[in-house]
Amino acid sequence: MASSLFIFFLSLFHPLSVLSATVLEDLATLTPPPDFTTTITTNCLRNPLLRYCNSTSSSSSSPMNIAEIFRYTIVASHLCNESKNPNCVDDSFPKIRIHSRPKTAALYLSFDFFWKYCPLTVLEIELVNNSLKSEFPTNVLSCAQVRTLDLSHNQLSGSVPVQILSGLTNLTHLNLSYNRFSISDSEFLKRFNASSFLHSGLLPDAKRHKTKVLVLLIVFLIVVVLLCCCLGWLCLKRPDYLPRTCRRRSHKFTSAMLDAATDEFSDQRLVSKRDGVDIYRGTLRDGREAKIEVYTEKVSKAKRREFEEECEAVLKLRHKNLVRVLGWCNSRNLRALVTEWTNGENVETWLSSSSASSWRRRLRVVMGVVEGVSYLSEQWPEITFDLDTSSVLLSGDGPEPLISQFKIGDGNSSSTNIFTFGLFLLEMITSLKPDEVQEDSAMRYLEYIRVHCPGNVERVVDEKMKIEERTLEKVKEAITLGLMCTDGTPLKQQSFTQIYDMVVSLYESSSRHH
Template identity: 25%
Template sequence: MATKAILLILICLTFHPFLGCSQGLPRFNNNTDQESLLVLRSHITHDPLGVLGTWNLNSPFCNWTGITCNVTKQRVTSIDLENLGFVGTIPPHIGNLSFLSYLNLQNNSLFGSIPQEIGRLFRLRTLILGSNRIRGTIPVSLSLCSRLSYLDLSINRLEGTIPSELGALSELANVSFSTNFLTGHIPSSFANLSSLSNLVLMSNSLKGPLPEGLTGTLPTDMFTNLTSLSTLFLGGNLLSGRIPPSIGYASSLTRVDLANNSFSGQIPWLGKLPNIRILSLQSNQLVNDEPRGMDFLTSLANSPQLEVFSVAENLLTGKLPSSIGNLSRQLSLLVMNNNFFQGTLPREISNLVNVTLFAFEHNSLTGNIPSSIGTLPNLQYIFLQENRFSGKIPESLGNLTYLAEVHLSNNLLEGTIPSSFGNCQRLQLLDLSVNLLNGTIPPDIFRIPSFGKVLNLSFNSLTGSVPSDIGSLNMIQAIDFSSNRLSGGIPFTIGDCSSLMYLDMSRNSFQGTIPNSLDKLRGIEYIDISSNNLTGNIPASLESLRFLQVLNLSRNQLSGEVPTAGIFGNLTVVSVSENLKLCGGVPDLELPKCDSPREKSSGLRLRIVLIATFASIAFILASVLVFWLVSRKKDLGVHQVKEEADSLEIYPMYRQHDLKLATRNFSSECLIGEGSFGSVYKGVLNDGSVVAIKVFKMGQHGASKSFLAECEALRRIRHRNLVKIISVCSAGDFKALVLKFMPNGNLEQLLHPRSEASEVGKALGMNQRLNVAEDVASALEYLHHDCETPVVHCDLKPSNVLLDEEMSAHLTDFGLARILLRNSPNAHFSSSLGLKGSIGYMAPEYGTGAGVSTRGDVYSFGIDIVDHELKQKEWQPAYDDGIGRMLEMGLMCASKSPVERPTMREVSVMIKNVKASLSE
């Protein structure tokens, strides 16, 4: 006891300004623990699950939810309140829990700072505060927690430097400060943490070289001293200097990520890493210009557990050695793209029998693509684009039964497209564009049931007609056959490609008429069939393609009257130039007038009637989703094409790497929102466009179902007041949606701004509120009444209503959405689905096991209608009646009985009537 008293005296003398010891040594007991927990409860301002309801004096505090006590002394030893949605702060009284050894508040919405008093917890072994919104600096007082072995402060908003005093924590084994705003150097004292096994500092703004003792650079034997170190994650910082040569001798290392920094110099020899599984050195400035510059690759033959190896986006040169085939047989991902490698791709790569992805794009590789690649039984992704490969595409690729994506664009490949691709029944993307390919398109590739992303054969010398089998691609989203020598008619079966969003068949020799079946492509956004030999009339049924953004029919031999309705009234969408026999259309086209109807033949009149009839019965809105074509045509190299190809825009596709670059490796600085199943980041893509990127927390229970539900719902819907999906990225356990960015945040922030985000809050006047209500009602009306099968959102609340630059509202977050059974607008799912929605907005019948219905969304819409501060912000006498009518409508929507609630179509009419009365 004397020793403990002396320790407390020393603590008070040393840290008296922030430990509050000026009144003498604190005396802690059971009552102190209870009082401290009650103070913690009072600092939690929002408890959505009602967990702290058990924290009351009617039961012993050791029985409170999340609390564990010492059995004999009844003192608090553990607090586990992870993932409960808490909002609030951590009080300094936490430091009074002197027996506390485990504190986990991860994945809540705690803000404020970490109290310095936490240094009193000298028994603390585990401190987990990750995934919150904690600001301020890392307390120096943590160094007094001498038994601390596990420290996780990741995914917060911490700033300042990492205290060097933490290097004195001799038992510290696991450290994660990732995804914060930390600056400065990595403390040199960390080189003394002999127990350290996991060091995760990625996605900060740490700079300078890795520390070297007291001189500011890491000693060459650092990794030898850190004999227990198994995980080192420093990616996404501003670190520079050389990678210490001793890393090659750190035999305990299993995972190393130094990516996205500014490391330079040679990659060291890596021959003593027997346990390494992940080694990522990508996105640095590493070189290999010495005579034995590829030894790092050869030395990895001594790492039989290696599964992931990446040196992409560096300054590496030279020829790839045949020793690449000696890498681990466990290797799954081999990533060496965006360097300056030359020579051929060694055939020995076929030794890597478990590889699922290899990426060598954007290098200067030459020669033939080795046919031995066709012997890799698990290969799924091939990235060889932007090189100088020549010769034929190996037929052996057809042996790869798991093949999902093939990227061979921008090379010098010649010969025909192998028909063996038809054997790849899991193929989703095939990009052979910008090569020297000839011959016909093999019909076999149109018989792949999984083909759901992109087929790009543009800028080759393909001939013949397009097989009618193309109609079998009912899941394909983008087709590009442009700039070839294809002929014959455009197959009528193209209309069966019901998920198609992008179609480019321009600059060929297609003949005949434009098939009427194009009007079946209800989700199509881009059609370019310009620069062909098409004849006949423009089908009036194309007027019904409501989502079309580009319709290019120019430079053909079309004739007759140009339609005027629908998209044909918008000259920014439709181009019909250089068709000399066209007439009519909207006046801005400045085409000659057509002959009067009396002068037309009866046969022509009949055709017009048939076209109009066909347009009137065309069904509404087929499948639509994502995965766009590359964002812009690449440099065409050896190909000579017309100048208009330079301005051709095509829809983008993004890989996980693209999204990491757009968000600075998902930096917390880019974080704009978090939910139960995902985090949303603001990102800037490589073309400069600003987007919102929703990354799903796949480790979270239910996240996978949420991702699939959101994709399934958004595949079926498109409306001006629904957030627009730009792309989807699904790579293994990584799932993300790329969405249109909404600069004015969400409605929750505007209606109820919190003090720490008060600068975001804006006064919403009566007219703006009515506009937002009308926008949300319009979106729900469409989902409930105008979709082919009704869609129930299931989680309508202000935080899921986003506002664009013009303050127009857009509904988002379809992770809980449900598609109702056809012909049954109130059909429901079984109660085993559990509660659907957010507490406070969820319809009461859901709590009793009732099934999902559109009336549940109506209930949610009725909540939170009136702001009591509205009179103080903006008022006109005429608003009395308007607010009264809106309040009445809200109460109707929030009726306890679902059958008493109006439909969203009726609600939309009510809102329009209120707006009309206020404008009179």
């Protein structure tokens, strides 16, 4: 009976099959045949699983809508043919497939009564490339038994009905690609392959994602290059910004480091200028105050190598009467030695104060200088020093002298060092020093002392010293020692060991007379 009814409908509309959409639009004017109720009742007896059978059962709370079921039957037969199903008898077609037919797809979607009674045999629904512009067509989800739902390549928008879709337990393939959806529960997407949601609005846009990745990669590379450049600059120019454990040679200063420490060698930082040496007071990055001796003479590459070797040696100096060496700079345009800064006054300033009136105190300073000089002569004979009352600093209550200037790279001999000490000793007694401007000032200064010594020694001794008659002979001995050290004949010069013994003897005798 159902077969004959189905064939009847087909024969009824066969002449208009090529205009099926028009035929379907005329459903409102069609009425069921007289025996249609009997037909559907018979169909439900034979196949009670038919969805419209629920409306005909006695237990149903809703009355049977014969006209709606009639229209559903007609639409089903046409949709079966539209979808090119091989068997369209007894509501048994397996798929609904409408590709690239926008008007037809929209028409069938508008028949809510069809989806309400969707055939149980339909396992695939494909509405692909139909320019649909509505929200998600939830009416198709009435076919709860479907395994495949493909709505790709449309212009659908709005939220995906996750709750309803989750109830379709047989759904194994879902394709929402190329639409403009949104979703409230992204966990649902994990149920399907990511290819099901390409350009759907549910996943990051691939091109945009690639663009972001590319931009981030470029930015990362730029940052890496800049960091490498900064790190290279720090290593080469400002290693003091690096952690101490990362510095290969913490005692090696760069010209940039010394520029920063001295405000680019400003005049305000300049302490003194000597022949070939400019002395600055600098502040290192770690806050330490330092004395920076800049050697202004231009030298060859070989001399610069010698300078660095001598600086390596100076760095190892450890003595209570020597200023601690912090490091050096040996770049192409700057040679400098960096030592710790001592806040105490120098001997030249101290000699002009009232605290230098004691002969014993002056001898104590001389003895400390001799100890430092002896240490250099015995342990580091290759290192020379610049010794006068302005370069020896005083620290502590002793006061304890500190030799603060070392001569690097000029190769002075031991004889020259002894001569320099002799001048220092005479300056400690007379509080006079040669005029550095005049070339022969040292010789004239020594000649002046020889003229008055020993017969008229009071004329050259600093008048601030309160010398008793019994200590005057010891002062004469000290002047004699200074003159012996300044004698140009090496045979008449004393060694530093002999000089040290003589100074110690003078100091001990002064303590007995004190």
